[in-house]
Structure formats: structure tokens, C-alpha cells
Amino acid sequence: MVALGLSVLIPVYNRDVSALVQDLLSQAPSWPGPVEVLLFDDKSEEGFQALNRPLAALPGVRYKEMPANQGRAAIRNHLAAAAGYPWLLLLDNDSQLPDAQFLSRYAAVLGRTPAAVGGTCYEAQPPADPALHLRWLYGREREARPAAVRNQDPHAQLTLNNLLIDAALFRQFGLDESLTRYGHEDTKFGWRLRQAAVPVLHLDNPVLHDGLEPAGVFLAKTHDAVRNLARLYQTEGLGGETRLVQTARRLQKLRLAAAARYALSQAEARLRRNLLSRSPSLRQLDLLKLLWFLQELRIMAPITPGIEDENNVLILSLGQVYDIDKLSEVVALLNSETIKRVAHVLIDAHELTSINVMGLELLELKNKMTKLGRYSLIFCGLKPETKFVLELLDSEKEFGELINFNSVEDAKEFLSKLPKES
Numbered sequence: 097m098v099a100l101g102l103s104v105l106i107p108v109y110n111r112d113v114s115a116l117v118q119d120l121l122s123q124a125p126s127w128p129g130p131v132e133v134l135l136f137d138d139k140s141e142e143g144f145q146a147l148n149r150p151l152a153a154l155p156g157v158r159y160k161e162m163p164a165n166q167g168r169a170a171i172r173n174h175l176a177a178a179a180g181y182p183w184l185l186l187l188d189n190d191s192q193l194p195d196a197q198f199l200s201r202y203a204a205v206l207g208r209t210p211a212a213v214g215g216t217c218y219e220a221q222p223p224a225d226p227a228l229h230l231r232w233l234y235g236r237e238r239e240a241r242p243a244a245v246r247n248q249d250p251h252a253q254l255t256l257n258n259l260l261i262d263a264a265l266f267r268q269f270g271l272d273e274s275l276t277r278y279g280h281e282d283t284k285f286g287w288r289l290r291q292a293a294v295p296v297l298h299l300d301n302p303v304l305h306d307g308l309e310p311a312g313v314f315l316a317k318t319h320d321a322v323r324n325l326a327r328l329y330q331t332e333g334l335g336g337e338t339r340l341v342q343t344a345r346r347l348q349k350l351r352l353a354a355a356a357r358y359a360l361s362q363a364e365a366r367l368r369r370n371l372l373s374r375s376p377s378l379r380q381l382d383l384l385k386l387l388w389f390l391q392e393l394r395i396m397a398p399i400t401p402g403i404e405d406e407n408n409v410l411i412l413s414l415g416q417v418y419d420i421d422k423l424s425e426v427v428a429l430l431n432s433e434t435i436k437r438v439a440h441v442l443i444d445a446h447e448l449t450s451i452n453v454m455g456l457e458l459l460e461l462k463n464k465m466t467k468l469g470r471y472s473l474i475f476c477g478l479k480p481e482t483k484f485v486l487e488l489l490d491s492e493k494e495f496g497e498l499i500n501f502n503s504v505e506d507a508k509e510f511l512s513k514l515p516k517e518s
Contacts, residue, residue, distance in 0.1 A: 100129030100206065101181030102199075103263065107171040108137045111189040111307065112147045119193045121156060126200040129181070133157045136175050139165040169271035169281045172256065176266050184266055188257040190307025191216075201301040202260050210265050210294060213250075214258040214301035216240060223308060230311040230376040237378055239305075246298035252337050254286030254296055258303045265294065279321025280328060280335070287334050311372050315384075322385050326392035340382075344389050351446040351477070353390055360387035408439040409511055411504060439472065442507050446477030471514060474499040476507045 104120055106113060117133055124131040135152075137145055139162055152159035158178070166174060176184060185202065194217065205212050218235040222228075246253040256271075269288045271281045289296060309317070325341070328334040335341045347353040360367075360383060367387075370380045478500040501507040 099182060100127075102127050102129060102131045102183045102185055103179035103181045104131065104133045104185045104187060105172065105175035105179060106133065106135050106187050106189055107168070107175060108135050108140060108144075108148060108189045109165075110140045110144050112144060113189050114147065114151060116187070116189070116191060116193070117151050117154065117157060120199070121154065123193070123196060123199040124156065126197070127203050128206070131156060131199075132180060134175050134178060135159045136171055136178075137161040138167075138171045139163075167273065168278065169275055170273045172281075173270050173273065176263065176270075179263055182263050184259075184261050184263045186256050186259045186261070187303065188305070188307070190305060191257065191303035192306050194302060194304060198301060198303075201299065205260075205297060205299060209297035210262040211254075211289065211296045212260040213246065213254055213296065213298045214260070214303065215243065215246065215298065216255065216258060216305050217302040218305055225310075226374040227310040227312075228308040229374065230371055230381070231308040231314045233376060233378060234314070234381070235305055235308075240302070243298040243300045249337070250296040250298055251286040251290035252283075253298060254282055254289070256282040256285065257305075258301070275324050275327075278317040278324075280324040283325070283338075284328060284332075284334055311376065315368070315371060318381070318385065319388055322388040323392055326389055330393070340385055340389055343386060344393065347390070353393075357387065357390040357394065360384075360390070409442055409508065410438045410440070411442045411444060413444045439469065440511050441473050442504065442511070443473070443475045444477060444504050445475055445479070471499060471511065474501070474507055474511075476501040476504050 106116070113135065117135070120131075120133055133156060135148065135157065137148060137160065140148075145161060149159065151157050160178075162171070162174070172186065183206075198214075202212065202214070216235070217240050218232060222232050241253070269285060269292070272284050275281050275284070286296070322340070325335050325338065329336065329341055336345075344353065347356050364384065364387060367380045367384045370377055371384065475498070501510065
């Protein structure tokens, strides 16, 4: 029986969990083994702690108040470390059980999978408070998915709320505590299970999410989640299957990321007004998340140009960042040692929308190069309007022939075939 024991792990923060705990205890006899409920309070306000402390006196309940706020990942790791039984059930503190068969449905899948996800559901009718409409709408449209849909990509659909998992397995992988902001701890955990070929089964056993936040709070949390996703994508290649990352990658591939970032930044105030209104649109939320993600990629991406020493070519990607950053790159090169040892500078201008602020700097760049050959400064992806500006700067005299290729690859191939004296 102990081998089938269940530890229910609930991190508590500014929430009265009395009803949830009572419902769990009432269903404990339907689980084929002992059941304990662990409540770790993550530095809630005193009023909420006073409400939950009496739960410690209930049989099968262990209540603990943390000395400082641990964060979403760390508090769950602490709960898992303290659990006494081989099965863990992770629940958020703002969940309600759907009916009296919740635990028995989980018991029915024991032995079939080391990890099972029950899902989340929301009330059918919108909340009376308009400020809660956005969070309710997002939950209904994006989170409340049947098991048949979630099982199509089970690891990507894994959520830490309402997760039944083998305790040893959870402790083996754990949650990334460096993700201190809200969001995507479960994304990384699901990715790690996929990498280890650990099966995940989804079933229709949802908990009701009744902790709807006002739209402003939800947007702040969503922004944090986007920051976490951008970090995981940049540092670990995680999240490539998400629609947000796929959209951003498509824009980058089409060399439209900078233009999209600019256009969305101009529309940001309008998007926010819609999302804070009585009739929010999830399409507007998607656009705002895309803006945030593109901004994070820009912040995290290095702005120093890449150098290909083997071909003595320096590639300056002026089209990948904002105008002030583009100008900063050129000015930095003017005073660098790099410019003294390269024969060719290749300007990638595919996303460049205005070159007139840098025309004179580009002329000075060529003049500072030690080898002033015909192809010391060439372009790729130069638009007709920006080419026209350079021509106004007497490019025939200053640049020699204004060379412009369709792609960086074409330009590099051309330069690789030049005689060394060029």
C-alpha cells in the first residue's frame, strides 16, 4: 500500500485553500494507498496565513510557512523533497476539484504512465467583473483543451498544475529555479522529459481554475512569461515548437523582424487599450506577445558584427537592430583594430529602412580601411531607396562601383573567388 502512497503538493500564496484541502481529504479513500497533503506557504500575507494555519491540525495534512518567498519553481522543488510517498500530485492553490471522482480517475492510470496531466477548465459563463474577462477568455480558448488534443503533443502540453508524476522522476529532473519570473517552468520540464524519452499521458480530469487575475496583472505575468521563453529559446534552443517562436523565426527568415517590431511598437498603446477593455481580443494579445518576444531577441542578441577571418571579411548586419544601434556599430568599427586587418566589409542591409543617417560614416569607414580595393566595401539586400541615398553621396567616386548582392551567401561566394591582391 505504501508503494502506492500519494503526496499532494500545493504551494500556497495569498489564497485560502481550506475548501480544496477538505475536498482532497474527502476523496482520499478512493486512492489505493495512503494520502498526504503538503501545504508550503510561500510568504503569504499574514491574513491568509491565519486562514490556512488551522489546516495543520487535520489528519494527513502537513503545513509549513517558508521564511522567505521561494518562487514558483523552488517552492515546488521544496515540496517534492519533503514528500513522503512515491507518487506526487501537483496542484495550484487556486484550483477546485471538478467532482468526487477526481482522485479515482488518476488512480485508474497507475501503472500505465509515469506522468499524467489532467488539464484545466474554466466556468462556462464570463465573470461579472469586466477586469477578469481577459484571463477568463484566455483560459477558455487557449488552456482548456481536451485530452485528445493535448495528447497530440504531450510533452509540449505538460502543465505543472494538475500533474500526477512518479516522485523519483520529478526529483531526478526537478524544476529550473533560475526561472524566477512567472512562466515556462513547465515548458522546460516537459522538454527535459521529452529528451529523456519519458512518456506523458493526458487525460480528461481537469481542475477548475478559479483564481482569475485582473487584466493588468495577467498582462504583467504574460510579459514575464515571454521573457522566460525568449531566454530559454536563446540559451537552450527551447520552445521552437511554440507558435510565438515559430512566428518570430518566420519573420527573421523573411528579414521582416525589425519592421514588425517597429510597427507593433507603434501599435502597443492601442493593443493594451483593447486588452484592458470589456471586450478583449486574443488576437491583440498575440500581437503584443510577438512585440515583447521580438524586443527580447533584440536585447539578448549580440550587436557586434561577425568576422570571418578565414576570408578576411567582416559582415556588418546593419539590418538586424534599431537605427541607433546600427550607427553605433559603424562608429565602433571606425575606432577599432578590426578595420585595420580586414580586406572587405560586407554590409547586410536587408532590414535597413534608412541609411541616410549613416552615409557619411560608411564613407569614413572605407577611408579608414587599410586596403582600399574596388571591393573593400560591398552591400547585400540594399533597397532601391537606400541605394539612391548612397548615390547622392557620390558613390562612384567614394565607393567605386556600388556592388549589391541578393544575399550574404552570394556576396561571400563572390569575395572568396577574388584574387588575393584584391
